[in-house]
Amino acid sequence: MGPKSSLLLAGVAASLCLAAPLAASVKDGVDAWSRGDYEAAVAEWQGPATQGDPDAQFNLAQAYRLGRGVPTDMDRAREMYRAAAANGHVKAADNYGMLLFQEGKREDAMPYIRDAADRGDPRAQYILGLAHFNADLAPKDWVRAYALMTLSHAAGLPQAASALTQMDSFIPTEQRQMAQSLAAEIKTASDARRTAVLAQADLAQPATPVEDATPRVPRRVATAPIAPSNASGPSYMPATAGADFVATPASSSATQTAPAPVPAVRQAAAGTGPWAIQLGAFGVPGNAEKLWSKLSGRPELAGAKKIFKPSGKVTVVLAGGFDSRDAAGTACQKLKASGQDCLVTRN
Structure with missing residues (x-):
């Protein structure tokens, strides 16, 4: 072995000696954190963070955000999240995007929000779903909006249930049904991407990061209903909490009036026929009951039977028992004339 080869091997050995203490130092910090010695x-993390270790940078960001071991310092936390994200730390990138959004830097935050949503983060899916619904920072796409909000709700984010309840009032039944298929596609893709990204991160980041006490999306600070604004969907203003939204007042065009009475539809065998009218599909089951309670007394549905049919993550509401397609179609037309969306189907 020549001198040149010896020098190369010596360099490799030196780099390994440097890497081992660095990783050990980050791990020692995690152990201390677990003991409550913040x-x-x-x-332990200060040195590795200065040298560019993404785990140490992320953990320091958490400490500064939570005020553990150091005074609370959101500016410092933001900078550490940004540095860790630039070094490939996925959770740091997610938190950095959330902080930017909460601070009102929404355009800067959206690339991080989209990336997090693509990996299945329910907070990011909630924000991106609202963006598509409002045509604000994202193209208007009510199918994708409902799909993303459905996934966020399924993951347990409390705000998503409220958003779905309001979306149910404006998104047509057909689009909500399309959203269920899209939600399944998005989940499959996000699961695969998250697995690939985290596997890659595990290879690059051997030290276990500190507990993921990530910022939560604040609860809604207003209970005003969502109201479509012209043709582009509802509009929102960021609340003081940043990631929250306050609905703007409903426009006069959104005011709902009671439908005028219409003649009952004759049915040859009320409640026993094979045809049905689909009245809605809801991500929140309670809304299905509310719709049936609202419509069951309508003369167009006299004698019809209530049918609740599970379809993926939604409950489909049907009025069944029409003896012919024409009878169901006539009833549906009258419902549409009064403002109630519906479609005819064979039960």
Whole structure:
């Protein structure tokens, strides 16, 4: 082995000696954090963070955000999240995007929000779903909006249930049904992407990061209903919490009036025929009951039977028992004339 080869091997050995203490230092900090010794943890992470270790940078960001071991310092936390994200730390990128959004820097935040949503983050799916619904920072796409909000709701984000309830009032039944298929496609793709990204991150980041106490999307600070604004969907203003939204007042065009009475539809065998009218599809089951309670007394549905049919993550509401397609079609036309969306189907 020549001198040149010896020098190369010596360089490799030196780099390994440097890498091992660095990783150990980050891990020592995690152990200290787990014991509740936050000051010791921060001390362990300072050096590696300065040298560009993304785990140490992320953990320091958490410490500064939570005020553990150091005074709360959101500016410092933001900078550490940004540095860790630039070094490929996925959770840091997610938190950085959330902080930017909460601080009102929404355009800067959206690339991070979209990337997090693509990996199945329910907070990001909630924000991106609202963006598509409002045509604000994203193209108007009510099918994708409902799909993203459905996934966020399924993941347990409380705000998503409220958003779905309001979306149910404006998104047509057909689009909500399309959203269920799209939600399944998005989930499959996001699961695959998240697995690939986290596997890659595990290879690059051997140290276990500190607990993921990530910022939560604040609860809605207003209970005003969503109201479509012209043709582009509802509009929102960021609330003081940043990631929250306050609905703008409903326009006069959104005011709903009671439908005028219409003649009952004759049925040869009320409640027993094979045809049905689909009245809605809801991500929140309680809304299905509300719709049936609202419409069951209508003369067009006299003698019809209530049918609730599960379809993926939604409950489909049907009025069944029409003896012919024409009878169901006539009833549906009268419902549409009074403002109630519907479609004829064979049960």
